[in-house]
Amino acid sequence: MNSHQGNFVRASMIEAAPAPIQTGGLGYWLRKNLFATPKDTALTIISLLVLAWLVPPAVQWLFIDAAWTGGGRGVCATVAQGGSQPEGWSGACWAFVNAKFDQFLFGRYPIEERWRPALVGILFVLFLTPMLIPKVPYKNINAILLLVVLPILALILLPGGWFGLPFVETPLWGGLMVTLVLSFVGIAVSLPLGILLALGRRSTMPVIKMLCTFFIEVVRGIPLITVLFMASVMLPLFLPQGVTFDKFLRALIGVSFFASAYMAEVVRGGLQAIGKGQYEGADSLGLSYWQKMNLIVLPQALKLVIPGIVNTFIGLFKDTSLVSIIGMFDLLGIVRLNFSDANWASAVTPISGLIFAGFIFWLFCFGMSRYSGFMERVLDTSHKR
Incomplete structure (x- = not known):
């Protein structure tokens, strides 16, 4: 045995290895x-x-x-165009954005009443922020404040006509306020409605399955502009004599239904990704259908399709600009409306306004995208034991 041990013992020392490459x-x-x-x-x-x-x-x-301050087109036009800028000047006209900033936020909402949408916006941030932070407790109370109390307060404050508040008709609404209201309502309605439609499409009841499938396929096969046009122009034709709905309410309904059809397909994809064993395991525990969905299936399915859900939300947020087809002026619509102001007519005014609107849209969409990535990391338990 000893004669063979020398075959496994080195006769010389191992050469020094190079220093490891920096890993930070x-x-x-x-x-x-x-x-x-x-x-x-x-x-x-x-x-x-x-x-x-x-x-x-x-x-x-x-x-x-760029021209940052000043009043009128003179600060954003060259001398040859009737302005004060030197020949050959070319720069952004942020003075136009600064002068019209309040309109970009609130549209033609009465100036003396703009504290009302501002208050709703502040409450929205205060109620939403705790919902977005996982470690903040009392989520049920936060959800009630955000999804029940805030809509009631908004319904009282924004249109008015209650408690001595002057009535402000919705055609005067506009700007970022309309974009956020449409987006919030569309998101709040489309997610639960989309879940119900997805469950209905996978139902074993033929009538429920047929109705949900018909709704989803019809809505997904029609452009949003057509849906808004039908909600604004054609819907009143089918209502009883003397019955009508506010144009803004019609837009809310059209946008919500449109988004819910796409949300249903996203959720259905998550449901199909759940293994059959999860359903069988829930059945073996004696859980009812809704207990099985609420406690076992939906939490897993929704976690899998977070990117698709947020992508639908982002698309909905951008699609709100299409409400201009029915005479509602969202952020992009009110920016374009102000291009016709002769006091600010210059070569750089339109591009400056569009860049501002694009930046605001990008800011909100990027924020939703980053939060989506954050939630995916928080809910990812695949690497844990």
């Missing part, structure tokens, strides 16, 4: 994400060259040469 810090991040391979290095260099070509002129136009 800026240098490691750059090497891993931008210069990992020759292909990555080439793409990084090309991207940097493109950014060096595009960013400086954009910064020059957006910030350095």
